[in-house]
Amino acid sequence: MVTRRSFLSATGLLALGSAAMVLPACSGARGAESGASAASSSSASSVAEAASSTASSELSSASASAAVSGSAESAAASASAAAAANALVLYYSRAGENYGVGVIEEGNTSIVAKMIAQKTGADIFQIEPAEAYPEGYDECCDVALAEQNEGARPAFAQDFDISGYQTIYLGYPIWWGDLPMCVYTFLEAHDWAGKEIHPFCTHGGSGLSGTEGSIQSTCAGATVLEGLSIAGTTAQNSRDEAQAAVDAWLG
Numbered sequence: 001m002v003t004r005r006s007f008l009s010a011t012g013l014l015a016l017g018s019a020a021m022v023l024p025a026c027s028g029a030r031g032a033e034s035g036a037s038a039a040s041s042s043s044a045s046s047v048a049e050a051a052s053s054t055a056s057s058e059l060s061s062a063s064a065s066a067a068v069s070g071s072a073e074s075a076a077a078s079a080s081a082a083a084a085a086n087a088l089v090l091y092y093s094r095a096g097e098n099y100g101v102g103v104i105e106e107g108n109t110s111i112v113a114k115m116i117a118q119k120t121g122a123d124i125f126q127i128e129p130a131e132a133y134p135e136g137y138d139e140c141c142d143v144a145l146a147e148q149n150e151g152a153r154p155a156f157a158q159d160f161d162i163s164g165y166q167t168i169y170l171g172y173p174i175w176w177g178d179l180p181m182c183v184y185t186f187l188e189a190h191d192w193a194g195k196e197i198h199p200f201c202t203h204g205g206s207g208l209s210g211t212e213g214s215i216q217s218t219c220a221g222a223t224v225l226e227g228l229s230i231a232g233t234t235a236q237n238s239r240d241e242a243q244a245a246v247d248a249w250l251g
């Protein structure tokens with residue numbers, strides 16, 4: 001049996017390939033968990049910790065240098081290190097089989113997230129679902145669609161304290177024209193008042209699909225700025241092109 005995955009985009013119905021249908025054996029097992037996250041409120045991942053310690057050492061070295069020389073250049077370095085110190089790249093991404101890229105070891109959004117962290121010096125944290133989505137593309141699509149239809153809020157594996165960050169680069173793949181439901185779980189678990197959110201996504205053709213508006217509605221009190229969308233195939237296979245898009249977006 002053959003099925004065609006179709007996703008609704010801002011410009012209409014977008015067909016995204018066809019693949020052999022596998023009955024969604026995983027969807028029943030995963031189901032649509034709802035309610036509170038299984039997360040511990042503890043700490044960042046080691047990636048975030050490493051990034052954080054890098055950010056703080058950059059901050060102190062830039063500040064020290066400005067104090068010594070008093071030059072405009074050093075002051076600018078200090079300001080940019082200070083900006084990096086309260087910026088966070090927060091993202092969700094899934095490795096495995098995906099649209100147009102085959103089976104990938106690193107998710108498309110993860111590649112873009114790391115480019116942003118590298119360029120800005122921001123800390124980085126990946127939202128992981130408590131229960132992994134199926135590795136297969138079709139099976140994952142089935143589970144994700146069921147979750148969306150049910151308004152599920154799948155638990156995330158580990159929490160991250162975003163309270164000290166002013167600027168958040170929020171990254172996600174487009175799933176059925178929306179954010180993955182587990183991203184909503186994370187967003188709804190935190191206070192976004194006064195923060196600046198810069199959304200970025202990877203996708204199979206739909207672009208941002210109006211997700212900036214969904215983020216604005218979900219994150220009360222935040223200012224949501226213009227988003228960046230990069231095709232997943234570009235992030236995965238044309239890194240220079242993806243990097244150029246990131247650089248242009250960051251300005």
Ligand SMILES: Cc1cc2nc3c(=O)[nH]c(=O)nc-3n(C[C@H](O)[C@H](O)[C@H](O)COP(=O)(O)O)c2cc1C
Nearest residue numbers: 007093094107108109173176177202204205206232
């Ligand atoms: C469950 C699921 C639903 C998807 N829905 C859409 C969609 O509605 N529109 C679209 O353009 N791409 C869609 N895609 C493709 C992904 O957005 C695209 O492959 C993205 O780059 C994946 O990012 P990741 O590797 O970081 O998870 C979907 C992919 C999956 C697995």
